[in-house]
Amino acid sequence: MTAAVRPPGPAARALALADRALAKVELATAVIAGLVIFFVMWVGVAEIVLRKGFNAPLYGQLDLIEQTMALYAILSISYCWRLAGHIRVDLLIDQFHGRARWVVEFGTTLAALALVTAIWPGILHFFENALDIGDSTMNTRWPTWPSKLVPVVAFSILWVRLALELVGFARLIACPDAEPIAVPRHPDPVREAVGDADAADPGLRA
Numbered sequence: 001m002t003a004a005v006r007p008p009g010p011a012a013r014a015l016a017l018a019d020r021a022l023a024k025v026e027l028a029t030a031v032i033a034g035l036v037i038f039f040v041m042w043v044g045v046a047e048i049v050l051r052k053g054f055n056a057p058l059y060g061q062l063d064l065i066e067q068t069m070a071l072y073a074i075l076s077i078s079y080c081w082r083l084a085g086h087i088r089v090d091l092l093i094d095q096f097h098g099r100a101r102w103v104v105e106f107g108t109t110l111a112a113l114a115l116v117t118a119i120w121p122g123i124l125h126f127f128e129n130a131l132d133i134g135d136s137t138m139n140t141r142w143p144t145w146p147s148k149l150v151p152v153v154a155f156s157i158l159w160v161r162l163a164l165e166l167v168g169f170a171r172l173i174a175c176p177d178a179e180p181i182a183v184p185r186h187p188d189p190v191r192e193a194v195g196d197a198d199a200a201d202p203g204l205r206a
Helices: 010-054 061-073 078-083 098-132 145-174 188-198
Strands: none
Touching: 010 061, 010 078, 010 145, 061 078, 061 145, 078 145
């Protein structure tokens, strides 16, 4: 007979609830970033058509690209982190298992949290400075503070994600056999490669 799985305690349920709530916010940022990329793509198409076909460049196109860049480059950084889609060096971490693995993951996440905490005041300063002096773009004179607010929001969300991960890894250090909650599930490179091959040519497995 297999042992019954003990239901998660109140602390684990609270952690899972916070993780799901934050995941919805992160998904929203990813959707916004995707829509902005789609919009910017068509702005680029319009610019090429108007410039080459009608000798009428799209006014403010460069300023628009600069203003929206932070949305698709930074806003969804926490979403990418949660899915372990960022650049990771796993050669060393993958050599650890059990509690040792969670200790290493806790250390790397703590370092990331310390870095975000250190740079966040500077990001906030850039936003406040642009707002106070009325900074604007060169050509269209659009205010730049909205685009500089985006990194403040993005790194704030990432800070909360990293804090949740620290709690999740600390829980796994205390109980290595517990179900992972609020920690990234790292993809298997072999499975990803096989899945990409199947998608490219479904007949390979036939």
